[in-house]
Amino acid sequence: MRIRIAIRNTFRNKRRTALNVFMIASGVASLILFKGFSANLILSIREGTIQFQYGHLQVARESLWKNSAENPNENLIPDYQGLLKRIQDVPSVKSATGWIGFYGLLGAKDRTVGAQLLSLDPVNESLRLSNLVMVEGKAANYTGGQKVLLGAGVASALRAKVGDNLNLLGYTYDGLVNALDVEVAGIFKSGLKEIDNVTAMIPLEVSQKLLDTKDVEKFIIYLKSTELTEDGRRAVSSLLDSGPRGLEIKPWYELAAFYKEVRSFYNLYDAVIQLIILSLVLIGILNTIGMSVFERTGEMGTMRALGETQRNIVRQFVLEGAVLGVFGGVVGAVAGAVLALVINAIDFRAPMPGASLPQRIQILLPIWNFVEALALTLAASMVAAVIPAVRAVKLEIVDALRRNI
Amino acid sequence: MIQLGEHGAVLLQAQDVCKTYHLGETSVQALQHVDLEVREGEFLALAGSSGSGKTTLLNLFGCLDRPTSGRILVAGTDVAKLDPDALAEFRAATIGFIFQTFNLFPVLSARENVEYPMLLNKTPAPEREKRAKEALERVGLARFLDHRPDQLSGGQRQRVAIARALVKRPKIIFADEPTANLDKKTAVEVLTLMRDLNSSEKVTFVFSTHDSMILSLASRIFHMSDGRQVAAPETPHAH
Numbered sequence: 001m002r003i004r005i006a007i008r009n010t011f012r013n014k015r016r017t018a019l020n021v022f023m024i025a026s027g028v029a030s031l032i033l034f035k036g037f038s039a040n041l042i043l044s045i046r047e048g049t050i051q052f053q054y055g056h057l058q059v060a061r062e063s064l065w066k067n068s069a070e071n072p073n074e075n076l077i078p079d080y081q082g083l084l085k086r087i088q089d090v091p092s093v094k095s096a097t098g099w100i101g102f103y104g105l106l107g108a109k110d111r112t113v114g115a116q117l118l119s120l121d122p123v124n125e126s127l128r129l130s131n132l133v134m135v136e137g138k139a140a141n142y143t144g145g146q147k148v149l150l151g152a153g154v155a156s157a158l159r160a161k162v163g164d165n166l167n168l169l170g171y172t173y174d175g176l177v178n179a180l181d182v183e184v185a186g187i188f189k190s191g192l193k194e195i196d197n198v199t200a201m202i203p204l205e206v207s208q209k210l211l212d213t214k215d216v217e218k219f220i221i222y223l224k225s226t227e228l229t230e231d232g233r234r235a236v237s238s239l240l241d242s243g244p245r246g247l248e249i250k251p252w253y254e255l256a257a258f259y260k261e262v263r264s265f266y267n268l269y270d271a272v273i274q275l276i277i278l279s280l281v282l283i284g285i286l287n288t289i290g291m292s293v294f295e296r297t298g299e300m301g302t303m304r305a306l307g308e309t310q311r312n313i314v315r316q317f318v319l320e321g322a323v324l325g326v327f328g329g330v331v332g333a334v335a336g337a338v339l340a341l342v343i344n345a346i347d348f349r350a351p352m353p354g355a356s357l358p359q360r361i362q363i364l365l366p367i368w369n370f371v372e373a374l375a376l377t378l379a380a381s382m383v384a385a386v387i388p389a390v391r392a393v394k395l396e397i398v399d400a401l402r403r404n405i
Numbered sequence: 406m407i408q409l410g411e412h413g414a415v416l417l418q419a420q421d422v423c424k425t426y427h428l429g430e431t432s433v434q435a436l437q438h439v440d441l442e443v444r445e446g447e448f449l450a451l452a453g454s455s456g457s458g459k460t461t462l463l464n465l466f467g468c469l470d471r472p473t474s475g476r477i478l479v480a481g482t483d484v485a486k487l488d489p490d491a492l493a494e495f496r497a498a499t500i501g502f503i504f505q506t507f508n509l510f511p512v513l514s515a516r517e518n519v520e521y522p523m524l525l526n527k528t529p530a531p532e533r534e535k536r537a538k539e540a541l542e543r544v545g546l547a548r549f550l551d552h553r554p555d556q557l558s559g560g561q562r563q564r565v566a567i568a569r570a571l572v573k574r575p576k577i578i579f580a581d582e583p584t585a586n587l588d589k590k591t592a593v594e595v596l597t598l599m600r601d602l603n604s605s606e607k608v609t610f611v612f613s614t615h616d617s618m619i620l621s622l623a624s625r626i627f628h629m630s631d632g633r634q635v636a637a638p639e640t641p642h643a644h
């Protein structure tokens with residue numbers, strides 16, 4: 001019966017309730033939209049970081065992770081093909097590829113530029129490849145033979161164009177100087193100038209040929225989905241014993257320092273925005289709920305005369321706040337979901353950190369966001385009711401009764 | 406006019422009760438050394454003009470307020486010794502109220518209004534509904550169970566309020582100017598109903614009024630002026 005009373009009291013003054021419902025619903029809808037947007041942003045950054053930078057898992061020798069090798073040879077994984085094949089056969093693994101990174105000199109006619117040369121597998125790492133914005137040339141040309149992709153800064157320092165032949169000079173693992181001719185297949189922008197100024201990509205076989213090795217430094221493993229990270233990690237870990245000794249696996253979240261920073265920043269940012277939205281809702285409804293409570297001071301007097309305790313009266317008003325919160329919350333959740341679906345239907349793209357291609361703006365609608373938004377606004381509307389109710393119920397009964405006209 | 410003989414034990418006692426209200430700098434002596442005993446089964450009227458202290462005395466007896474000095478005993482309990490929660494419980498169990506402005510809850514139907522005090526006593530829902538229906542039938546509102554207060558006339562609203570006061574079977578019902586917002590004919594009807602309930606349900610009534618016609622229905626009249634008991638005015642009331 002108390003809930004029935006609360007519901008009827010809530011809808012007693014229709015205009016005021018409509019205003020409150022509108023305010024609470026706006027709060028819930030904006031929380032859902034904002035949290036959905038920011039969840040998508042974080043997810044995009046996460047996926048960007050994985051697909052374009054680290055892969056889901058990396059396997060390397062302990063000495064590479066710890067940077068403790070006395071001799072670069074120690075970092076290499078010998079006879080890796082068998083192990084790599086077995087990793088590729090793990091059900092959760094989408095692709096796995098060997099990787100080498102080294103410093104070399106690129107020479108064109110009268111210019112020479114030092115660059116970091118990284119392996120990029122044209123087939124297995126097509127996503128990473130596709131993320132490089134080609135300012136000249138096509139990613140499709142980067143297959144077969146001794147091809148290189150130059151960062152835009154490297155290319156401009158070399159005055160190199162697509163189709164030019166460059167001389168690539170490096171030290172083999174045995175400390176000998178070696179050189180190869182490579183053809184410029186494309187010039188890319190990764191989104192970070194710092195990277196574009198010092199980086200060039202070459203196929204693994206070309207690196208191995210130049211460095212005179214059959215080995216690799218790392219395996220970069222892509223899983224079928226990020227949710228399989230732990231599964232994949234366990235499965236791959238169990239294979240490592242069958243390979244060369246001293247291999248260690250690292251998942252993306254241990255490698256992606258930038259993503260971790262971005263995420264903790266967005267968590268804080270989310271909390272601040274949430275606090276602002278909730279404060280606005282609270283301030284908005286505090287006034288109108290306060291007005292309703294004030295108008296019903298006489299009624300409180302009657303309730304107390306009939307034998308209701310002050311605590312129960314406050315409870316009754318909080319229950320009314322809760323009814324308002326639930327009603328406004330449901331309206332807001334529906335409105336938020338509809339708006340999100342409309343926004344998702346529009347193909348709207350914007351640049352995002354970590355991914356140099358503009359990403360599609362999407363509002364994620366995980367059930368957890370609804371639960372959280374509803375719980376927060378429910379709490380806000382209960383707080384908005386408890387504050388004036390506690391104040392009003394303290395009035396002497398005889399004074400409260402005088403307010404009945 | 407005083408018919409103590411047919412009444413039972415002492416139910417209410419005011420012993421040398423004073424009540425002073427402070428309004429900023431000034432203080433108002435609403436009650437000055439009032440002594441009053443009310444016995445079970447009485448139908449007592451507090452008479453006097455407005456400002457005479459009737460409402461203050463009713464509020465003290467009804468445990469809605471505390472005296473500045475003196476003692477108030479209700480059914481043998483010194484109410485000054487109860488904390489607010491215990492007082493609320495005491496009111497819920499022992500006392501019924503009827504107000505000048507009816508004070509029904511506007512969002513509740515007649516039956517729900519009457520059910521409300523039983524909600525406080527944690528009476529189970531089926532019994533609440535049954536007793537509320539009976540109480541409304543008793544005050545002649547059997548056809549108006551589901552009407553909201555704004556669908557009822559003043560007299561009907563006051564009958565709902567009477568049913569609400571009666572339904573929890575209190576020892577005593579206080580009514581502050583119960584007929585002041587009603588026309589003469591309805592006022593007499595309402596008072597007659599209260600009088601009937603007084604004799605049939607054995608409930609003690611104490612009500613305040615300044616209406617001489619209503620006073621004539623009382624079993625005893627306690628005249629007040631300026632916060633004190635006074636002798637009956639010179640013009641005797643017809644019985």
